Amino acid sequence: MDNRSLEEKKKIIYEFICDTRYVPMKQKELAVLLQVEKERRAELAQALEALLAEGKIQLSKRGRYSKAEAKMVTGVFTSHAKGFGFVSVEDQEEDIFIGEDDTKDAFLGDTVQVALKGKSGGKRQEGVIVQVLSHGITEVVGTFERSKSFGFVVPDNQRITRDIFIPLEYTKGAVTGHKVVAEMTDYGAGRKNPEGRITEILGHGNDPGADILSIVRAYQIPMEFPERVLNQAKRNAKPVSEADMQGRLDLRDEVCVTIDGEDAKDLDDAVSVRKEGENYILSVHIADVTNYVQENSALDWEAFLRGTSVYLVDRVIPMLPHSLSNGICSLNAGEDRLTLSCIMTVDPKGKIIDHTIGETVIRVTRRMSYTSVKKILEDRDEAECREYEELVPMFEEMDKLAGLLRRRRRKRGSIDFDFPESKILLDELGLPAEIRPYERNTATRIIEDFMLAANETVAADYYWQAQPFVYRVHEKPDAKRLHKLGLFLQNFGYSLRVGGDEVHPGEIQKLLDRLEGTPEEAMLSRLTLRAMQKAKYSTDCTGHFGLAADQYCHFTSPIRRYPDLQIHRIIKENLRGRLDVGRTEHYETILPQVAKHASETEQRADEAERETEKLKKVEYMEQHIGEIFEGVISGITQYGLYVELSNTVEGLVHVNSLEDDYYEYADDAYELRGQRSKKVYRLGDRVRIRVKGTDRLCRTIDFELALSTGE
Template sequence: MSRKKVQEKKKFSGKKKFVKAKAVKQKTVKPKKREIREWEKQGLIREGTFIGNQKGFGFVEVEGEEEDIFIPANATGTAMHQDHVQVLLGKEPKKGKRQEGTVIRILERANQEIVGTFQRERDYGFILCDNQKFSKDVYISAKNSKGVRDGDKVVAEIIDYGDASHKPEGRITENLGSINAPGTDILAIVKSYKIPSEFPIKVINQAMRVPDHVQEADRDGRLDLTVLRTVTIDGEDAKDLDDAVSLTKENGIYHLGVHIADVSNYVQGGSALDKEALKRGTSVYLADRVVPMLPERLSNGICSLNQGEDRLTLSCLMDIDESGCIIHHQIAETIIRVDRRMSYNQVRMILEDGDTKTSREYQEFLPMFFLMKELSALLRSKRHNRGSIDFDFPESKIILNGAGRAIDVQPYEHNVATDIIEDFMLMANETVAKEYCKGEYPFVYRTHENPDPERVESLLTLLRHQGIQVQKAGEEISPKEIQEILEKIQGIPNEAMLSRLILRTMKQAKYTTECSGHFGLAAKYYCHFTSPIRRYPDLQIHRIIRDNIRGRLQREGKTEHYREILESVAEQSSICERRAQEAERESERLKKAEYMSYHLGEEFDGIISGVTAYGLYVELHNTVEGLVHISTLSDDYYTFDEENYELSGELTKKIYHLGQKVRVRVTDADALSRTVDFTIVE
């Protein structure tokens, strides 16, 4: 069978059934340089990033332009997701329609390899890409298959990107194992997002040379706080404890200490450990594993604030009055010894449940815990009064069995203990950022820009259609106005859905060298200071702080050095953060779909979380979201009301809208495609 005929076959994920793939006849556009120059003169050429879609079409994002260019399936050429491409614009679109274009040239390939499931057909096969934005299967000839078996997860190098009549061709470089083997599914996500998972031997060797206890020489010049009553409060299964807190109150003044592991003492700038940490940018928390930024010997050992062990820290010591204002602060190199390793659940039981057994066990710490609750409420109230936006979405907690299979999905709610740590860390982050911004030192800040006015107007229109009366005083919306909207929708059935729509209106926070403030927190100064074990920007600014404390910023060209490197540090950290977030979401969607696949045919109560022209999204109490396709609404012909986010039946006049409670039946769940399908139960 010729390769051309072979590539007309398509195997669908997880199924042993073959069907003929519908061939999409590509436009053949191979313009000459003279033609391109002419199109450029006419303003018809754009350059941007191609964003694929599993249905074959795509979009091109052009920097500086609000709206993407739509690329029909027959006009994508050989473009693959994230390729940098050149596009020829089509004719002027009709009002309300998106500008269309044709990919005429690939300027830079984003993908030299792909990750997916191998599906064999006699002596050749295909790889179905895990990333749904890759619409084309990759052909693997017999000589390039390395003997992998049907259903194996693999990594393949792309050796030919195809053309109008041929799919891409690849060569298998790594077999990750059977799709049914424990952990293979998550490993595939790690590989797909190019997350470094193995530390180079040079980095391991350097980590092994780091001492496992505090050296006497490291104590010199540090403030000894080992007599201070100090605790860590983290999740039950946390192993890298990078923040501890202490609190006392005298004469109406709270003395809050936020003590952060001094990782910079052990990870020197420019070292192999440092370069690897920058490359990773952040630790990645997936369903069955953590891919750490630093080797375990450091993250769980000398850098972890383990109970009863002397540890080097950078402390932000704050004196706070009863109105929540900082009247004095000090950022110092310190040494602490944690008295108790507490869990969020233990502190919650003490403060909310009045759990007598836990309270007796930690009797001597009870006054401090109740004082923490008091100060936390004060700080939270002060932030609220200035307009800080608090999106309180339930996170997902996925329970896995020994084989790595999802056996339960639960909402993971915030509580008084998580609030305490959040409030204290926010206060330390703001305090540190303010000192270094006012001092005009080179630094890395956490910034969050104001939302685009056009997106805000669209949101306000939607809210008004939902019966929420909202007003905006100025040209741009303020954090306080967003906060007031959240308060207005509090308690209504579609609160969570509207909150998510509001969140999507916001811009994404990022790392910058400019102190331009944080819109969501309504904070003029903000940075990430509190997690140097798992975030590179925190580690970087710890070095700057220590150099400043020791007077080295003004000597040895340190200031110039930092100004030269910080722009790239901020950019790299932002990129790695987005990569980690996408991988974490992918891991969560996969395990949720896997869990629901064990409940096919079962019924659940849910709330409509999204309404589109093709159906309804329904979210269950356990945070799983699935699609009710419009084709399954067989009792009537439904039309989509875009302004009100509703589907309405023409004959029955039945309406499905955001926030509506519905009962659904699970009809399909596919871990490979990360999808869950429901039908409405009448």
């Protein structure tokens, strides 16, 4: 070989190998035909190794090189507003990059066949879409625009890169500005736009609630219950009778309470704590929803379809009809209710040393709110303590017990990502009147600790019984992500101890403890969270990394989560001695699909909830354009600074708006540096910003810097 670059050598060799005049040949034969001198064959070997690594050529068992046969995979296509896209393949960590010229007119959500190419820059796998196998999106939600001879829908989803053409005869009377649902009739090819027909008008874009409804429909979240489901729920929602209570442990005389938010209506858990010698007896009572939702009934199939209740800023879309979720299945104070209970004995060190799981009947003593319990335990509010005088000693014991459980969990390495959630208050028109952080307090932590204890206890019980079950699993972080995070943390003077390719969850918690109270806490904590895998449902008990738990499940919310409902059935059949070979095989057959579908509907709900929050934050800041706020730099990129306000709203200060200097992004230190002034913007810096503008369609907020707080 001569003095050509490695890329030039690779090109020559690849074209030579691909030439059909030559059969597959060994390296020595290639060297002869390419006229490579003996002393330069190391360069040939280097180029061949690079081509093999990129997947462009292949090596047979006999040591012969030939053009690689394109490896085909199947996955789901996600388009990007800039034209390129990605294909996600099941059980494959990294998505496949699809260049703008290689998308073959695939539409967002399509299931496609992809031929793999080399890796871009040696990093990301690239591919070419060969064939669209099926379309995943059949409806598009957007804003209708009408012209003289046709209409079109501008999709709300920015990843749908082309407008949907609507012939006039299929506009259903929509006018410009209407939020609509368009059924896809043609997905378009080449320069031709996709086509559709209007099937539903959601209202004008400015109508109260139309914006949230558009998001609900875009995510295909079912809202209205079919008539037969409502009728069945109404028939089943009968008061608890003596016959219902037969064979159950009667705990109606036990003092127990529900503790929820003031506006909660589906109260599916009640708790009680008492001392027995030096030990605590913790009882967690969960509504026995399966008593009213029979397997394979219309109610059951509807609950499976929905998978979860969806909590949006202006509404709750329940998994079960209100006659059940807010009625007979809600643990209302003073009323007899059927429950499944996990009664745990906890020693003074916070270890659960014994437990019982059983069918029970309870009568809640008082309905409590997080606010009231906080006032009693944190604020020592005299009026509140008088109001609940007979319960105050139990709340104090609850606080002590929750602390013991929490410390024991932290000691084994459980991670606590404590990010402030947003509390968005709307006015009567559905407009955001106030946004503030929704902070955890003593009361919320007590319930979290008790529910975690019950979930873990139930999961361990059924794991050791080797019964079919649905677990909540959280896999260990990917080794590549961990090493990348570790290198990044070093820029800020932090380290993450990784043993081989693994990290103990306790090391993550130690890092979070060190970050607490620092300017970079929010950003580095979020980056650490992104390095984690997503939790999901599974029939295989692989453990929960974040909680440092060997076994974990979701047992405590059958009103709003289908996996909880499903495992309640298993528990009851097991308690009644009915989990025979036939029923075991039945559950082993259906549970993998239950786990998969529940994980998918959970993700759908999470995304819809995030989108509604982003939208309302944009609407809120629209009311404050031109106003000045103080915030903290929460992120830095080459195109600007992200600033988070105290109310959790985040916006971008674009680098082009920094007119006092030319700023360059230093990725090694995660800073923006002024070329002339040497001024530096760092994570955690407090700055004053002016609200510059908003974009409802993109759901983005633009800020510009006002005077620094230090000036």
